[in-house]
Amino acid sequence: MKCFSFKDNRIRLLLRLLAALLFLLPVVWMLAASLHPRGVPLPQALRLLPEQITLANYGRIWQLVPLTRFALNSLLVAATAVPLTLLISSWAGYAMALLPHPSQRRLLLLSLALLMVPSIALWSTRFFVYKTLGWTDSLLALIAPAWMGTSPFYVLMFYRAFRRIPAALYDAARLDGAGVLQTWGLVALPLARPTAVGVALLSTIFYWGDFLSPLLYLSSERRYTLPIALQILQQMDRSDWPLLMAAGVVATTLPVVLFLLLQPYFARMGRE
Amino acid sequence: MNKVRPLSYHNRLRLLLLPYLVGVLVLVIIPALLSFSLAFFRYDALSPPRWVGTLNFILVYTDELFALSVQNAAALVLLPVPLRVMGAFLLARLLLRNGHFLAWFRAAIYLPSIIPPAAYALAWLWILNPLFGPVNLLLRSAGLSAPAWFADPLWARPGLILMSLWQIGEGFLVCLAALQDIPPSLEDAARVDGANGRQLFRYITLPLMAPILLLLSFRDAILTFQESLATVLLTTGGGPYYSTYTLPLFIYEQGFDLFSFGTASAALWVMYLLTGLIVLLLYVIARQWQIGITDEVFLL
Amino acid sequence: MKRYLKQFMCLSVLLLLAACQRQPAQQTVSFMIFGDPAERQAYQNLVDAFHAEHPEIRVEITHIPSASDYRKRLATDFAAGTPADITLMNYRRYAAFAANNLLEPIGPYLQASTLIQPDDFYPMSIQAFTWRGEIMCLPQNISSLVVYYNQDLFDAAGVPYPPDRWTWDEFVNTAKALTRDLDGDGRIDQYGLGTEASLYRLSAFVWQNGGPLVDNEEAPNRLTLTRPPSLEALQWFVDLRQVHGVVPDRVEEAAMDSESRFIAGTTAMFLNSRRGVPTYREITAFTWDVAPLPVGKVEAGILHSDGYCLSATTQNKEAAWTFIEFANSPTGQTLVAQSGRTVPSLISVANSDAFLDPGKLPARSRVWLDTAVTLRAVPVISTWDEIERTAGAEIERAFYGDISAEEAARLSVTRTEEYFLLGQSAGRP
Known part of the structure; x- marks a missing residue:
């Protein structure tokens, strides 16, 4: 059990490096395969990078699918749904944290019960809801979950963060004449910033990666989102690995960039 | 409405809840109620539903594939969850205290968790490709025999489990936060009393972390149980030869392939009840250990 | 409380209305297909040619990448009562929809047509799409x-x-x-x-x-x-x-x-x-x-045969039929055949250069026609x-x-x- 003490700094650094490399492997392999030139047989011997390296696969994706349009749609969905999610889930979490005990308990139980509903139970019947609202074949159907804060889980995250803020702060703000919204915006939210960043990142990943909703609720191709592009390409040739990996890399870029930008906040999350 | 009375503080708070509650009603409660009530109807989505009582439950109960799908789902939850949680915990411990590039190392651990599902599945289809995939090339160059992974009924499940082990970012962050909450003074005191590293871990860290690890396991179990469908659909499609045919896939195929929404809904009930059982178990254990459940559950 | 509630509800209702108001244009016909981009392009060419001849009707293609997703989409669309007006379906798949009266039999339209008649098609292909004595969908090919x-x-x-x-x-x-x-x-x-x-x-x-x-x-x-x-x-x-x-x-x-x-x-x-x-x-x-x-x-x-099926719920049945008729007229089938995708179900087009084009691979396309009499479904x-x-x-x-x-x-x-x-x-x- 010596390994749990990590007394020696160099050994610890080495272990950390190994762990990090291990977790980077899938991305590294995806990147490496995406650089393999078309038409050259895939190697059957282990090597990190292909003998010849090419970026042509990235160019080919654009020729085969209207990737820019798909990506813009994805971006539009994420850019609308994520702020909406933040607003609605933090409002709900804030109200839950400050309401008196019986209501609070009821709301917690409700949110927990809702968390247990498997998403597969909702696919087909949500269709009727969207149809009634006239949201089918529109990006509204993809943004729709944001109207409920995307997931009760995010509401609970905010609830927990707001509860950790000393009640005296809220009371002080109230005595100063601040309204509910002002207290939320000026006192509570800034103190729960790591949680907000976490919810923003998680919901971005969710909306960016959602591949079932567009398949179920959209019919016009010009509204398709990025994950559909991956399926179109896969349908064309399941064995064109360099092309598929290039598409995978493209689809992964935005979340990674966002993550690296938000990383300082995110690593600190949970500490406050 | 002739007299405008200002809203009380609590009612104004409740107003903030309104969008959430309306959204939840329209997007979850109503669709879920519709879905669950279909269990008592014969409904193919094409002609109007017809009341059949409990027939769907009997049909599902006697379906060989249903039994198989429950077993497979259980196997795909019971095996990976402990591995994932222990992995997240050990990594969090390894990356707890300051050192060079700490933030970058932590980011690397979290990175696979932010890859979109469709891209992640594609990546692993490539990584575990039997002939050209890097994992098998690695195994072969080490002189080991290379399994066919998603093409082999025996190896498809290990393949799915393996690919799930890289997406443990959430558990990793939760463990990290929980470990940071353990006051260093506690360990210092123990060390002064002559405890060695192993004892520290056994008598201080582990007991304090146990409730978190337990809760994490349950949450992971529920999520894996319910939401594994996307991964399965994108990689094995339930095969080869039903080896990764899980309960969500059974529900999905009954509904979307067989247009038998009644039996799909009956299976959905089973799934919801099984999930409820997991939650109940969690509650009982948490009671036993006297964990402040309301607070800790929401940490996850 | 009540007033705030009311205001909030009004706001949401307005938002909903705004979302609902986008009415589709009068003569729009939706057309759902699946397949790879090369196939998609063939149908795009067909639709473009149709627009040139019938500017009063707009055909919107819905392209679903994979066959399994296509089925899932068909099921949800029909369940919700919003299927595409025209769907391209394999003869192994249309029965589920025909059995539930969700398809409009195409036979009567075909009889009334001045462009095409049942006898113009290979009998085998028409037979595969005949459901309880009625021609349900119009076959585009006899592959x-x-x-x-x-x-x-x-x-x-x-x-x-x-x-x-x-x-x-x-x-x-x-x-x-x-x-x-x-x-x-x-x-x-x-x-x-x-x-x-x-x-x-x-x-x-x-x-x-x-x-x-x-x-x-x-x-x-x-x-x-x-x-x-x-x-x-x-x-x-x-x-x-x-x-x-x-x-x-x-x-x-x-x-x-x-x-x-x-x-x-x-x-x-x-x-x-x-x-x-x-x-x-x-x-x-x-x-x-x-x-x-x-x-x-x-x-x-x-x-192997796919047919143009008309949804029973379609508003613009006449417009939809006009497109189906065009697509399966000699002009339409010639266009799709030139892409290489189909073995035309129209006997005349199958025996024309559009299909047998000696300048294009495969050189022995005749194989399909020679064996057509031996086909079974x-x-x-x-x-x-x-x-x-x-x-x-x-x-x-x-x-x-x-x-x-x-x-x-x-x-x-x-x-x-x-x-x-x-x-x-x-x-x-």
């Missing part, structure tokens, strides 16, 4: 399973090209001669043959051996793969892998499927319908062609997809050596019985 072959690999091995008529044994021997270990490392680098191990692929060989696929073609109750001639055909099919080793094994197929191997030039023959042509035409590395299936005891081929039953999938899983296991052919035949029969019970067929409500 069938053929052998695609790589001429360069035949030349390199000194093997003559497949003749217009060949036997099962000649087929196996050709495949054997073309299965080669080129670098002498003990691993096969080039396979003689590639095929899916599915019920659909197997069917033609069952019929060719004089065996039945089901007990009753009009109102089937079970698969009959356990009957001696059917089982013999299954055994022969399984032996392609298990005895002769002329097709890739499971691992190799999983690593790179046979179609990709054919395109990459490492598989000499590949079984497919006309569907592959637009993609194969992009091959520059070698020359390829098609040959008919080998012939067993009886001549038989298997029909799988039964039309609403649960056929499940039957094919369930039986296919067993056939695949036998093909790759997990179980014997007998076992696979037995399991296919018992495991699919339930679906026959659930299904509705043209002969049994």
Whole structure:
């Protein structure tokens, strides 16, 4: 059990490096395969990078699918749904944290019960809801979950963060004449910033990666989102690995960039 | 409405809840109620539903594939969850205290968790490709025999489990936060009393972390149980030869392939009840250990 | 409280209304297809030509990338009452919708048409889309399973090209001669043959051996793969892998499927319908062609056909029919045939240069027309997809050596019985 003490700094650094490399492997392999030139047989011997390296696969994706349009749609969905999610889930979490005990308990139980509903139970019947609202074949159907804060889980995250803020702060703000919204915006939210960043990142990943909703609720191709592009390409040739990996890399870029930008906040999350 | 009375503080708070509650009603409660009530109807989505009582439950109960799908789902939850949680915990411990590039190392651990599902599945289809995939090339160059992974009924499940082990970012962050909450003074005191590293871990860290690890396991179990469908659909499609045919896939195929929404809904009930059982178990254990459940559950 | 509530509700209602107000234009017709980009382009050309001739009608294509998603979409769309006005469906798939009266029979429109008449089509294709005496959908093609072959690999091995008529044994021997270990490392680098191990692929060989696929073609109750001639055909099919080793094994197929191997030039023959042509035409590395299936005891081929189906709920039935009619008029079918995608169901177009174009591969397109009289169809039953999938899983296991052919035949029969019970067929409500 010596390994749990990590007394020696160099050994610890080495272990950390190994762990990090291990977790980077899938991305590294995806990147490496995406650089393999078309038409050259895939190697059957282990090597990190292909003998010849090419970026042509990235160019080919654009020729085969209207990737820019798909990506813009994805971006539009994420850019609308994520702020909406933040607003609605933090409002709900804030109200839950400050309401008196019986209501609070009821709301917690409700949110927990809702968390247990498997998403597969909702696919087909949500269709009727969207149809009634006239949201089918529109990006509204993809943004729709944001109207409920995307997931009760995010509401609970905010609830927990707001509860950790000393009640005296809220009371002080109230005595100063601040309204509910002002207290939320000026006192509570800034103190729960790591949680907000976490919810923003998680919901971005969710909306960016959602591949079932567009398949179920959209019919016009010009509204398709990025994950559909991956399926179109896969349908064309399941064995064109360099092309598929290039598409995978493209689809992964935005979340990674966002993550690296938000990383300082995110690593600190949970500490406050 | 002739007299405008200002809203009380609590009612104004409740107003903030309104969008959430309306959204939840329209997007979850109503669709879920519709879905669950279909269990008592014969409904193919094409002609109007017809009341059949409990027939769907009997049909599902006697379906060989249903039994198989429950077993497979259980196997795909019971095996990976402990591995994932222990992995997240050990990594969090390894990356707890300051050192060079700490933030970058932590980011690397979290990175696979932010890859979109469709891209992640594609990546692993490539990584575990039997002939050209890097994992098998690695195994072969080490002189080991290379399994066919998603093409082999025996190896498809290990393949799915393996690919799930890289997406443990959430558990990793939760463990990290929980470990940071353990006051260093506690360990210092123990060390002064002559405890060695192993004892520290056994008598201080582990007991304090146990409730978190337990809760994490349950949450992971529920999520894996319910939401594994996307991964399965994108990689094995339930095969080869039903080896990764899980309960969500059974529900999905009954509904979307067989247009038998009644039996799909009956299976959905089973799934919801099984999930409820997991939650109940969690509650009982948490009671036993006297964990402040309301607070800790929401940490996850 | 009440007032705030009211304001909030008004706001939400307004938002909803705003979302609802976008009314579709009067004469818009939606058209749902699936397939790869090359196929999609063929239909886009068709729609463009239609717009030029009928500016008053707009056709909007909905393109679903994969066949399994297509089915899922059909189910949800029909369930929600919002299917596309026109859907392109295989004859193995439309029964589920026809059985529930969700399709508008196309027969009466066809009778009234001045452009096309039922007699203009190959009878087999019309028959496959005839549900309880009515023509349900309009077939666009009469494709069938053929052998695609790589001429360069035949030349390199000194093997003559497949003749217009060949036997099962000649087929196996050709495949054997073309299965080669080129670098002498003990691993096969080039396979003689590639095929899916599915019920659909197997069917033609069952019929060719004089065996039945089901007990009753009009109102089937079970698969009959356990009957001696059917089982013999299954055994022969399984032996392609298990005895002769002329097709890739499971691992190799999983690593790179046979179609990709054919395109990459490492598989000499590949079984497919006309569907592959637009993609194969992009091959520059070698020359390829098609040959008919080998012939067993009886001549038989298997029909592959897709039809234009009209949804019963469609508002603009006339406009939708105008498009279907155009698409299946000589002009329309010529356009799609030029893309290589179809074997036209219109006899006149099939025999024209649009299909037989000597300047384009495959040179032997005539193979499809010559064998058209021998084609047979799988039964039309609403649960056929499940039957094919369930039986296919067993056939695949036998093909790759997990179980014997007998076992696979037995399991296919018992495991699919339930679906026959659930299904509705043209002969049994």
